[in-house]
Amino acid sequence: MPERSLGRLLGEFDFALAGAAFCLVGAGLLTLARLSEAADTPYFLRQIAWTGIGLGILLVAVSVDYLFLARFARFFYAVSLGSLVYLLLFGKVLSGAKRWLALGPLSLQPAEAAKLAAILMASVYLTEREEERRFTWKKFLTLSAIFGVPSVFTALQPDLGSALSFVPVYAAFLFVAGADWRWFLGLALSLALVTPVAWLVVLKDYQKARVVAFVNPQHDPQGSGYQLLQSKIAVGSGGLAGQERGRMTLSSLRFIPAQHTDFIFAAYAEARGLLGVSAVLAAYGFILFRILRISQMAKDSLGFFVSTGVFALVAFQAVLNIGMVIGFFPITGLPLPWFSYGGSAMAMFMAALGLVLNVRMRRFVN
Secondary structure (H helix, E strand, O other), rough: OOHHHHHHHHHHOOOHHHHHHHHHHHHHHHHHHHHHHHOOHHHHHHHHHHHHHHHHHHHHHHHHHHHHHOOHHHHHHHHHHHHHHHHHHHOOOOOOOOOOOEOOOOOHHHHHHHHHHHHHHHHHHHHHOOOOOOOOOHHHHHHHHHHHHHHHHHHHOOOOHHHHHHHHHHHHHHHHHHOOOHHHHHHHHHHEEEEEHHHHHHOOOOHHHHHHHOOOOHHHOOOOOHHHHHHHHHHHOOOOOOOOHHHHHHHOOOOOOOOOOOOOOHEEEEEEEEHHHHHHHHHHHHHHHHHHHHHHEEEEEHHHHHHHHHHHHHHHHHHHHHHHHOOOOOOOOOOOOOOOOOOOHHHHHHHHHHHHHHHHHHOOOO
């Protein structure tokens, strides 16, 4: 690559967006360090390793032109679907679910990769039909299949939280593809019709208990409502500036289940208080604003669609995760982007960040 072109690419690198995401990674690592020290667990060191792997993936996603990466969208999508099917047929049941695929010393969650693969696949599909102005049944059914198939396979694992994360991205793609309010009204009515069936047939007993606990945590304070009650107490006990290391009783004594993964925000709030919580919320707001700006700056439809999909995914998971920790939403089991413990999620969100940075860097490249 000519020196001048390389300099221009680096000049378009969004250091502010990358810096905000790395601040979240740092805040997550510091929280894990406290939890690991208090409970003598290896979470911190493992997450350091996954962060290193994620950085490597980010560098690849930034370095290779996204137009070239998009050529392999169908391959990525097929591999992700194949991995989900393999899990359902041959996966080992761990903690009541078939979510993890063992690759040597690593355990991966194919559902995380499937989210980004679906975004790429839908972006390529819509880009290839950008001359078609009208939103047709064919577009509706194709987008429904692109997001619906991995969502159903993920729900069967069962992993309802990850399955639901396909929905807002799907809705975002319908919107940018030209679907008007009548399509969304039809979907809303269809959802209202199938919800009773899903409650009776699809949801497991523990998932129904989570919904009941969301409505009334005091219904079973030592059972289904325990996690939410402990989480809300931890958030409240953080006060303005957080608890000192030796006084983090809720996190240190592991009163909060899944406090290093889905509920890491509760442990962080106890340690950093309202000031720390405000900083994290500001970081997510800034990141979403920058991603939205990049989608508007994109030189082509593909960059616009990819950035929009990543925006919808990050917004949904951040809002739902923080919302469930403080009792605004039912507990669904989703990691907080760039923050929670977990290798697959860290790798996927680093790749997503790399793709968005890639779109920004190449907005002037012909």
